[in-house]
Amino acid sequence: MSRLSRRDVVTATGAAAAAALAIAPPEAAAQQAPPAAQPTVYLFFNTDEVAFIEAALSRLIPADDKWPGALEAGVANFIDKELNGAWGAGERLYRSGPWQPGTPSQGYQLPFTPAELFRTALAAITKDLARAGTPFAKMSGEQQDAYLRSLETGAADLGGVPSDVFFAHLWDVTVEGFFSDPVYGGNRDMMAWKMIGFPGAYASYYELVDQHGLKLDRAPTSLAEDSHGHVHVQPAIPAGQR
Amino acid sequence: MAERLKAVDVVTVGVGLTGAILGKELAATGLKVIGLERGPMRDTVPDFQSPAIHDELRYAVRKALTQDNVKEAMTFRNSTGQTALPMRRWQGFMPGNGLGGAAVHWNGLTWRFQPADFVYRTHLEGRYGKGFVDPDLTIQDWGVTYAELEPHYDRFEYLCGTSGKAGNIKGVVQAGGNPFEGPRSREYPTRPMKEPYYGALFRKGAESLGYHPFPSPASTLSEPYTNPEGLSLHQCVFCGFCERFACEHFAKASPQTVILPVALKNPDYELRTGCQVLRVNLDSTGKKATGVTYVDAAGREYEQPAELVLITAYSLNNVRMLLNSRIGRPYDPATGEGVVGRNYAFQTMSYASVFYDQDVVINPFMASGASGTVIDDLAGDNFDHKGLGFIGGAYISATMTGGRPIEFHPTPPGTPNWGLGWKQAVARHYNHTVVLTCHGSSHPMRGNCLDLDPTYKDAWGQPLLRMTFDFPQNDVRMSRYVTDKAVGVGRAMGGKIVAGAPRERPYDSTIYQTTHNTGGAIMGNDPTTSAVNRYLQSWDVPNVFVVGASAYPHNASYNPTGTVGALTYWALDAIKNRYLKAPGALVPR
Numbered sequence: 001m002s003r004l005s006r007r008d009v010v011t012a013t014g015a016a017a018a019a020a021l022a023i024a025p026p027e028a029a030a031q032q033a034p035p036a037a038q039p040t041v042y043l044f045f046n047t048d049e050v051a052f053i054e055a056a057l058s059r060l061i062p063a064d065d066k067w068p069g070a071l072e073a074g075v076a077n078f079i080d081k082e083l084n085g086a087w088g089a090g091e092r093l094y095r096s097g098p099w100q101p102g103t104p105s106q107g108y109q110l111p112f113t114p115a116e117l118f119r120t121a122l123a124a125i126t127k128d129l130a131r132a133g134t135p136f137a138k139m140s141g142e143q144q145d146a147y148l149r150s151l152e153t154g155a156a157d158l159g160g161v162p163s164d165v166f167f168a169h170l171w172d173v174t175v176e177g178f179f180s181d182p183v184y185g186g187n188r189d190m191m192a193w194k195m196i197g198f199p200g201a202y203a204s205y206y207e208l209v210d211q212h213g214l215k216l217d218r219a220p221t222s223l224a225e226d227s228h229g230h231v232h233v234q235p236a237i238p239a240g241q242r
Numbered sequence: 243m244a245e246r247l248k249a250v251d252v253v254t255v256g257v258g259l260t261g262a263i264l265g266k267e268l269a270a271t272g273l274k275v276i277g278l279e280r281g282p283m284r285d286t287v288p289d290f291q292s293p294a295i296h297d298e299l300r301y302a303v304r305k306a307l308t309q310d311n312v313k314e315a316m317t318f319r320n321s322t323g324q325t326a327l328p329m330r331r332w333q334g335f336m337p338g339n340g341l342g343g344a345a346v347h348w349n350g351l352t353w354r355f356q357p358a359d360f361v362y363r364t365h366l367e368g369r370y371g372k373g374f375v376d377p378d379l380t381i382q383d384w385g386v387t388y389a390e391l392e393p394h395y396d397r398f399e400y401l402c403g404t405s406g407k408a409g410n411i412k413g414v415v416q417a418g419g420n421p422f423e424g425p426r427s428r429e430y431p432t433r434p435m436k437e438p439y440y441g442a443l444f445r446k447g448a449e450s451l452g453y454h455p456f457p458s459p460a461s462t463l464s465e466p467y468t469n470p471e472g473l474s475l476h477q478c479v480f481c482g483f484c485e486r487f488a489c490e491h492f493a494k495a496s497p498q499t500v501i502l503p504v505a506l507k508n509p510d511y512e513l514r515t516g517c518q519v520l521r522v523n524l525d526s527t528g529k530k531a532t533g534v535t536y537v538d539a540a541g542r543e544y545e546q547p548a549e550l551v552l553i554t555a556y557s558l559n560n561v562r563m564l565l566n567s568r569i570g571r572p573y574d575p576a577t578g579e580g581v582v583g584r585n586y587a588f589q590t591m592s593y594a595s596v597f598y599d600q601d602v603v604i605n606p607f608m609a610s611g612a613s614g615t616v617i618d619d620l621a622g623d624n625f626d627h628k629g630l631g632f633i634g635g636a637y638i639s640a641t642m643t644g645g646r647p648i649e650f651h652p653t654p655p656g657t658p659n660w661g662l663g664w665k666q667a668v669a670r671h672y673n674h675t676v677v678l679t680c681h682g683s684s685h686p687m688r689g690n691c692l693d694l695d696p697t698y699k700d701a702w703g704q705p706l707l708r709m710t711f712d713f714p715q716n717d718v719r720m721s722r723y724v725t726d727k728a729v730g731v732g733r734a735m736g737g738k739i740v741a742g743a744p745r746e747r748p749y750d751s752t753i754y755q756t757t758h759n760t761g762g763a764i765m766g767n768d769p770t771t772s773a774v775n776r777y778l779q780s781w782d783v784p785n786v787f788v789v790g791a792s793a794y795p796h797n798a799s800y801n802p803t804g805t806v807g808a809l810t811y812w813a814l815d816a817i818k819n820r821y822l823k824a825p826g827a828l829v830p831r
Contacts, residue, residue, distance in 0.1 A: 060660045067669065091303060094315035094330040096698060102327040105320055105750040109327055143660065152659070171660060179647040180299040196672035198607060198647050200525035201296040205608035212439035213603045240424040 040077040044084040044115065049122045053079060055137040060174050067195045070178050070186075078177030078186030088115035112161065114169060121166035124158035125151075125201040168223045183224040244535055248404045249547035250274040252264060253534055254554045255519045255563060255702040257801070258343020260789040260810045261554035262497035265399075265513075266471075266505035267814050271822070274510055276546060278517040278536055281340030285498050290488035298646045302486040309337040309556075313701035316558065320712045320748045322575050322689055328698050328706065334751040335588075335759060336486070337556045341515060342497040344756065344757060349485035349611030349643060350461040352404045353800035354395050354808070356622045357388035357424040375633060376716050379685045380578075380585055382795050385767040385776035388424045391808045394815070396427050398807030402495035403467035403767060406430040406459035406713060420456045422618040435464040435478065440604055440676045441595075441615035443773070444640035447735030453617040458641050459804075460612030461495035471504045482644035484611030494611070501735050515536075520702055522551050522786060529788050531569075537702060549825075550785050550817075557792035561692045561762035562707040570763075570773045570782050573689050575710065581773040581781075583692040585761040586709065587797040590636070590682035591719040592745045594728035595652050596737035598674045598744050605673065606645030614641030617731075620724050621799035622683060632719040634683035636730045636799050639677055652677060654739045678732060680724045682745070684760070684797040687714045692762040712749045721745040758802050763792040765809075767829070775829040777816035778809065784827040789813050 042050055054076050061070035069075075082088055090113035102109045112120060129135050129147075136144060148167070150156070156163040177186030181194070183199055187193065193200055200220030208214055261277055269275040280415035284287035284290070300306050311333070317326035318334075338344030357363040361383045367373055375381065408429045409419025437445070445455040462478040466524040468807045469475070478493040492499055505511045516539030521544065523532045533547035551558050564570055564582045573584040598604070616639040618624060625632055644650070653667040695708040713721075725744035732740035745755075766772025769781040778793055780786040789810055791802045798805075820828055 007528050057252065061665050062662045062664060064666070067665070069665070087304060090312070092308070092311060092331065094311045094328045096328070100325065100327060100699065103320065103324070103748075104327075105748050105752070106318055107326045107333060107752040108330050150659075176299060176303060176648050179651070180303075181297060183297075184299060195669045196651070197648060198645065200673070202481060202483070204481060205290050205605075206436075206477065206479045206607075209438050209480045209608040209613075210436045212442055212603060215587075216605065223297060 003080060006045045018103060040074070040080070042077075044080045044088065045076075048126045049118070050076065051135065051137040052122060053124060055144060056148060056170065057174060060171065061178055068191050070174055072188070072240060073178055073186055073191050074188040075174055075177035079173050079178070081185050082177075083115045083118055084171050089113055108165070110161065110165065116160055117166065121158040121161040123165070124161070169230055180221045183195060183222060190222055192222045244253065244543040244545040246545045246547070248275050249264070249533070249549075252276070252550045252552065253278060253546055253548040254552045255279070255522070255534060256343065256553070256555035256559070257341055257497070257502075257513060258338060258460060258554065259336040259345035259449060259497055260807060261552070262342070262505060263807070263810050264552050264554060264789065264814055264817075265511055266501050266508070267818070269505060269508045269511035271818060272510060272568065276548070277511065278519055278534065278546070279341050279513065279515045280518045281515065283513075283515040283829050284340050284346075284488075285340070286488070286490065286492055287767070290490045292490055293572070294491050295487055296481070296483045298483075298648050301347075302610055302646060303485070303648050305332055305336055306339060307340065307486070307488065308332050309339040311554065314706075315698070315700070315710060316707040317695045318709045318711070318751045319428070320710070322710055323354070326708045326710070329751050330396050335396070335757040336754075337558060337815070338758065341513070342502070344450070344487045345495050346498065347486050348496075348803060349801070351612045351641070351801040352399060352406075352459045352461045352495040352804045354424060355388070355800055355805050356624070358623045358797045359796075360384045360387050360391070366373045366450055369623070370628065376714070378687045379633070379686055379714060379716060382766060382771060384428045384795055385765050385772070386812065391812055392424070392427060394811035395804060396803065397811050398648045400431050401469050401500050401807070403431050403463050403469055403500075404459055404461045404463040404495070405432040405435050405457075405464035407434050407457055411457060413701050415494040418456060418620045420616075421454050422621070422624045422777060429500055430459070430601055432464050432467050435460050435462070435610065435613045436603070437479075438480070438608055438642070440606065440615055440642050441639040443676060443735045444678065444731065445615045446617075447731050448617050448638075450734045451731060453619045453731070455615050455617050456478045458612055458614045458616045459638060460610060462610035462612050463493050463495075469500055473500055473503060475499055478610045478613075480608045480610055480613060481665055482646065484609070485643055499825060501659065518702060520566070520704060522563065522569060522783075524552070524567070524569070524783065526567070529783055531783050542582075550787075553680065553786060553788045554790065557762065557790045558692065558707055558709075558759050560788050560790050560792040562694075564763055564773065564788065566704055567692050569780055569786060572693055573691050576690050578688055581764075581769070581771065583762050584771070584773070585686035585764045585795050586690050586759070587684040587686045587761045587774040587794065588711065588712060588749075589684050589756045589758040589797055590713060590721050590745050591681040591755040592682065592721045592728075592743055594678040594680070594724040594725060594732045594740060596675070596732035596735055596742070597652070597654050597671055597678040598736065599738055600670070600674055602674055603737075604676055605640075606642040606650065606675075609642050609644050611643050612641065615665060616641070620727055629721075630723060632716045632723065634685060634717065634719070634799065636680040636682035636724040638724065638731060639679050639681065640678060641679060642706075645672075655741050676732075676735065676737070678728045680721065680726060680728050681801070682721055682827040684715065685714050685716055686761060686796055688784065690714075708801065713745060713747050718745065718747060756801075758791070758797060760791040760794040760797040763788045764795045765793040766795060769831050775827075777828050778813040779821070779828055781827075781831060785825065
């Protein structure tokens with residue numbers, strides 16, 4: 001199991017407590033600020049791919065004056081780890097041929113694993129935009145939206161990947177990264193959960209469920225949360241495999 | 243060459259709900275029973291515990307508890323004229339895998355079918371006349387009646403500790419329950435669950451329109467309970483990680499919580515996990531099973547001789563096992579002849595989303611998979627269908643099941659698919675929306691069927707099951723009618739925007755509805771139109787019983803598990819009290 005295991009949580013908690021002890025008396029540990037967000041270490045994406053993905057995320061779920069967007073939430077890191085892990089390699093994907101195009105109701109019918117699909121489509125996009133003259137990341141927001149819409153609705157051939165298939169994969173994994181537990185490297189500081197009011201991974205609501213209309217005001221809880229409320233996000237956690 | 247093992251009395255192919263019940267009961271009679279489960283051993287402790295089990299991405303989205311379709315997928319097409327292609331990911335439904343099967347990751351909704359469902363054709367022709375039912379629908383009577391099944395429904399509910407309020411006890415209608423239900427012999431084993439806010443809003447709206455709301459029947463328990471097996475369950479805490487997950491709290495009925503511990507204590511019962519049964523073996527006459535051939539987790543092949551073979555896998559895999567074992571004549575949709583694969587049905591689901599102002603705080607995450615409030619007024623044949631142009635119906639419920647945000651982030655019609663408008667709509671509506679479910683019946687029609695795929699194979703080299711399915715026009719008309727009524731309830735609930743989405747053709751295998759796949763090895767009194775007799779015994783090979791929702795001639799307006807449990811105890815009764823005394827066909831051909 002390469003997800004953050006219970007033992008890792010305990011170990012991390014112990015390390016945090018030890019660090020706190022070294023610099024402050026134990027009672028001050030509760031007030032200690034959460035660790036600063038760690039820089040993203042990309043394990044799958046290359047430089048061109050990162051430039052596209054980061055720019056696309058800031059248009060797919062943009063930041064606004066109240067809430068950060070997908071980029072700020074670490075979704076690029078999430079996608080990178082997903083593609084580098086079991087899901088990217090085709091976990092739970094039937095991969096035998098023959099390969100034939102089907103109807104939309106028959107679902108995904110390409111031989112590409114998610115990792116292969118992103119690599120192939122992103123290379124084609126980079127090439128396409130190099131020909132046109134402006135890389136995606138250098139476009140204005142309106143131009144970027146128009147380009148993303150053309151991927152979404154069109155059926156341009158991205159090296160064998162229809163652009164709408166690529167867009168659907170990108171959008172699904174963006175929503176997953178935005179809303180999944182921060183242990184997977186997205187949803188940083190549980191910002192997406194705070195935005196909607198989802199209280200997180202575990203709780204008992206037996207005493208609250210019949211208090212109709214109750215406004216919960218507690219902070220959400222992550223799978224990776226320690227006893228100080230710190231969430232240990234590790235950019236290098238390969239996600240989704242066992 | 244397969245190693246031949248020591249013969250036993252009984253083998254079950256699969257140890258989910260049906261295999262666990264039959265295995266436990268038959269071992270208790272002193273027979274040697276082996277349960278063969280293809281998936282892993284797993285139990286509440288240590289496998290289903292916090293924090294790891296509350297992981298929406300892993301369990302609900304990546305579907306960690308489902309059949310591994312890298313090894314074993316199935317193919318799909320909408321009609322017989324198309325080429326079926328593999329469902330390369332599970333999206334439309336989620337067959338279970340591992341000890342306990344899909345009864346580990348189910349919601350816990352525990353319904354009975356209507357008395358009319360079991361005599362469906364007779365009932366409809368009696369009420370509406372002979373020409374009323376669309377001739378394309380191959381509905382038929384089940385060969386068993388509600389009255390015969392009632393004690394077995396009762397036994398199953400008391401096994402699970404199901405929470406609810408009876409609406410009809412021995413013919414006397416009970417206030418607060420479902421007035422449309424068939425008579426029960428007694429009250430539910432545990433009181434109804436607490437009513438969440440979404441349920442209360444629905445109750446008020448439905449009552450104002452003259453409907454009859456009642457608490458959803460739930461095997462996620464309202465209070466601690468000890469079942470007749472001596473096993474104790476806890477009170478559900480409404481944690482919101484229920485269906486698609488395993489319960490960490492011992493609060494949801496599953497084979498692990500309600501029956502397996504008893505079986506595993508009996509030395510006459512042996513569980514073998516990681517064992518993929520390839521086929522049921524027949525003798526030279528083709529009319530007697532000699533046992534099964536399976537491959538273990540390390541790839542070693544064995545022959546396990548047995549006197550009695552119980553096919554107790556998921557409904558779809560029951561059908562595949564019959565086809566791969568050449569038991570029963572395969573159904574041919576071109577001629578309508580043959581039985582194995584006939585009358586595949588599903589569920590016709592639709593929804594109505596009720597969007598409120600921001601001062602109405604719903605808290606959709608305070609939920610079990612089965613908590614909420616329901617009306618049965620528009621289900622099955624509970625209302626007059628004269629002039630409506632369809633048969634069947636749907637229950638309408640407010641059962642929100644968890645509000646986990648990757649899966650649940652409702653937005654009103656007109657919201658952009660992505661971008662700032664999408665984000666702001668999600669933030670605005672997440673905690674202020676109630677989604678109503680219309681849980682509709684599904685009728686078989688001639689072209690909808692299951693057979694073996696001619697092209698695609700599983701990891702053991704065996705053909706995949708091929709599904710041919712689209713919604714009958716009858717069911718589309720039903721969905722439009724009931725969804726419209728649900729929109730009416732949503733308006734009466736005070737929703738500012740109410741958006742209904744009836745089910746339309748074509749059936750899309752990429753959109754999740756339910757894991758309620760039924761039929762394909764259906765029960766009946768006529769061996770030319772059913773694969774098993776009224777006791778779920780194969781017409782062709784009498785020492786094989788095929789137990790599960792594969793036996794349903796049609797799928798009713800309800801979640802199927804309650805009826806699976808009842809039919810399991812019904813078949814058990816026939817095996818124990820009749821078959822074992824005189825092995826052979828219980829109904830002459």
